[in-house]
Amino acid sequence: MRSNSSDGRTRPAALSEALHNARHALETGRPADAERIAAEILQANAGDREAAKVLGYALMMLGRNAEAVAVLEKASRGNRDAEADTAFGIALRQAGRGDEAVTAFNRAIKRDAKYPMAFYELGKTFAERGRIDEAIAVFSRGIAVAPTMIDMMARLGKCHLAAGDRKNARRCFERVLGLAPGHYATAEALAMVLMDDRDYAQAAVLFRAMVTANPDNAQARLGLANCMLHLGKDDAAYENMRAAAERGPKFYGQALRLAVTAQRGRFWLRPSDAEKAIKNRR
Template sequence: MGQVVEAERLAGEVLKANRTDVGAASILARALMAQNRNEEAIAPLERAARRVEDAGIETLLGAALGAAGRRNEAIDVLRRTTARRPPFLPAFQELAGQLAAAGRIDQAVAVIESAIALAPGTLELQILLAQLLPDCNQRNRAREILEKLRIVAPGHPAILPALARVLLLDGDYAAAAELYRQVLAQRPDDPLTRLSYSACLLEMGDRAGGEANLRLALRGRPQMIGRTTAALTMSSHGRFFFRPSGFAKFLGEPR
């Protein structure tokens, strides 16, 4: 229900009464992480991990360590967890995410491929693999996977955006724009999808449409200024301003 402060309080009370309660340690850590208090979440998870062998706790510990900037420690914890059998698939996903965040894309791909070998029918692993492959210049393979998944699971919310990204990277702007348009029909307030849609329109020479969608992506989201200005300047049909204030004024005000 989003009441993370109350969840933190209740989980803390449970742990005072029973320090071995794995469920309470997990809830406490999740509540702290939801408040961006990642460093505080580590201690209760470490205590729980020392008392019991629980792949879920170890995976959450890896996530907390990574979020706190201790990525090498996170990777070490998660590698040990992924070595356990039976496999705990969320640990593979978290490890791949940590490796990708560290720029070790080839290793992230290898981790997901090993997970798929253990659980070949897992849709989420296939999608994650396809999302990683373009970053190591394997766009054709990613596209092949996503085209198959589009048939197998046509309603999955992650497939069309991932396929559209591959098409965008391949320069197939019209096809990518059509997919992004379909995604926006379902999620009109998704700023990152609208940003990518804008990039397609700009590359297709539709400057008015591209800029209009950039404004929609930025509206009420000052944290998006960097992404929107990058999209505007990097396009072959974009614009350039000498001052950041020029970008903000241009994108923040209708012409």
């Protein structure tokens, strides 16, 4: 029994099963196993592009980016495979060859203008290099292709925020949470935007949801405490500061700084009094 590969060739059933096992190894965080299996497939069938892609991803996960570049360059050469070009671009970027990565991602988009990961990786590359306007343009094109791709929408929101456009950042973050209410990194980002807009009540709703989902989330507790201070709910604010302070010295310092420097809430003549208020539960 034989199956078809993505390049139109037939693949023996044993190699198809091996490829399945290699992909599963990647998905379950076992890159060394994925590397071994993919390499065995390529020994039996040197032109198997799917195995080459798996091998490239495995090598990247193992931190062997230069080797991944060599493998994925062969996989992308002469083929109209946007995924191979995108994987090649990722390897180039991780190997510190950003300009070449941009070329690879653009080639992937040219080959398949509906492959969202090419837009995502190109936008990510621009953002990491500080080319925020270009990142926004690419992510926006990608969202038009994949409107429910939450990671791309979240990154677009962060880029808008970096560009000082809180309105569009807020719109992106709200869209992400509409699709994935449990995306707490975005919930925190949106809550911070809301606080900048002085919408403390709505920010508190988000921080409270994060605290409910994870009572040990000290950063969310501090955000909630800040909102409570601005809403005139001092007791709730200090309860959350105390809970955050219990998570370790780092958060204790942040809680104390919030208590002392907050423009709302209690006024402390001495920082030591604020320290006592945070340390001692009522």
